[in-house]
Amino acid sequence: MRRLNNTSHHTNGFILVGFSEWPQLEMALLVVVSIFYIVTIFGNSAIIILSHLDPQLHTSMYFFLANLSFLDLCYTTSTVPQMLINIQSHERSISYVGCIAQLFIFLSLGSTECVLLSVMAFDRYVAICHPLRYTVIMHPKLCQQLAAVAWITGFSNSLVQTVLTSLLPRCGQYHLENFFCEVPAMLQLSCVDTWVNEVEMYAAVVVIKVIPLGLILFSYINIVRVVIRIQTSEGQKKAFNTCGSHLLVVIMFYGSAISGYAYMAPKNSSAKLKGKLLALFYGLISPMLNPLIYTLRNKDVKAAVKKVLGREQELR
Numbered sequence: 001m002r003r004l005n006n007t008s009h010h011t012n013g014f015i016l017v018g019f020s021e022w023p024q025l026e027m028a029l030l031v032v033v034s035i036f037y038i039v040t041i042f043g044n045s046a047i048i049i050l051s052h053l054d055p056q057l058h059t060s061m062y063f064f065l066a067n068l069s070f071l072d073l074c075y076t077t078s079t080v081p082q083m084l085i086n087i088q089s090h091e092r093s094i095s096y097v098g099c100i101a102q103l104f105i106f107l108s109l110g111s112t113e114c115v116l117l118s119v120m121a122f123d124r125y126v127a128i129c130h131p132l133r134y135t136v137i138m139h140p141k142l143c144q145q146l147a148a149v150a151w152i153t154g155f156s157n158s159l160v161q162t163v164l165t166s167l168l169p170r171c172g173q174y175h176l177e178n179f180f181c182e183v184p185a186m187l188q189l190s191c192v193d194t195w196v197n198e199v200e201m202y203a204a205v206v207v208i209k210v211i212p213l214g215l216i217l218f219s220y221i222n223i224v225r226v227v228i229r230i231q232t233s234e235g236q237k238k239a240f241n242t243c244g245s246h247l248l249v250v251i252m253f254y255g256s257a258i259s260g261y262a263y264m265a266p267k268n269s270s271a272k273l274k275g276k277l278l279a280l281f282y283g284l285i286s287p288m289l290n291p292l293i294y295t296l297r298n299k300d301v302k303a304a305v306k307k308v309l310g311r312e313q314e315l316r
Contacts, residue, residue, distance in 0.1 A: 018179035043291030044069035072287035112154025118212035
């Protein structure tokens with residue numbers, strides 16, 4: 001009987017509470033998030049287009065970077081438009097099917113990014129530690145296979161977690177304490193013991209976040225060992241510049257994503273706000289900053305931009 005009642009509430013969907021408890025914050029967020037979303041679309045689209053148009057960027061590094069940019073585009077689009085609509089309309093509702101779809105897509109892309117960042121660290125490891133064999137090791141077929149592993153792993157993890165989360169009875173509870181549908185927020189709605197789901201979720205965190213992070217640290221430990229042996233300061237600077245952008249992206253994404261689990265069950269309004277702001281950071285701000293971090297100090301990308309702009313001027 002409890003499950004039947006729960007099903008009837010499912011058909012009515014959910015209410016995304018978002019930042020409605022702080023109305024003075026919402027209008028400022030509407031403007032800021034809109035600007036950030038436009039920058040995210042423009043920046044990531046530019047990297048995808050440039051990596052396709054310029055032959056100089058047809059390398060494994062930019063192949064993975066284009067994958068990351070496409071992933072970030074989809075990642076932000078899965079949540080931000082819904083958030084902007086909810087702030088403007090004040091209805092804040094999302095259908096049950098829409099919520100489950102959003103949960104699956106957002107979790108899939110977030111999980112994929114965790115694995116993809118470790119693949120990109122491996123690419124930097126080979127480039128610096130085995131420069132003479134770089135093109136032989138990181139051949140196009142291997143790059144495609146590694147990217148495929150990242151995407152398949154991410155979507156497989158999401159499928160398991162989405163199914164287990166959607167089966168939980170909620171007994172009439174439908175107010176989600178976030179601006180999008182995610183696993184921790186949906187677990188809080190359940191009226192039964194969720195220890196199985198929590199164990200599975202933390203196991204997934206180990207597989208999707210901790211193990212890739214360990215591989216990233218292993219790659220960078222070996223990179224640092226090699227860089228220290230470089231005798232010229234110019235060579236060391238070039239090596240660190242090659243890895244610095246990726247390392248900064250890793251710190252931002254993993255730092256905010258893992259910290260978000262500390263606020264899985266917030267006890268007060270302050271903790272709720274911190275949890276939502278962290279979700280906003282890894283859901284929007286990090287994808288917006290990624291293309292800027294990778295391009296501001298990248299000579300190859302700057303040269304590609306000048307080439308494309310030069311062609312457009314010639315055509316005019």
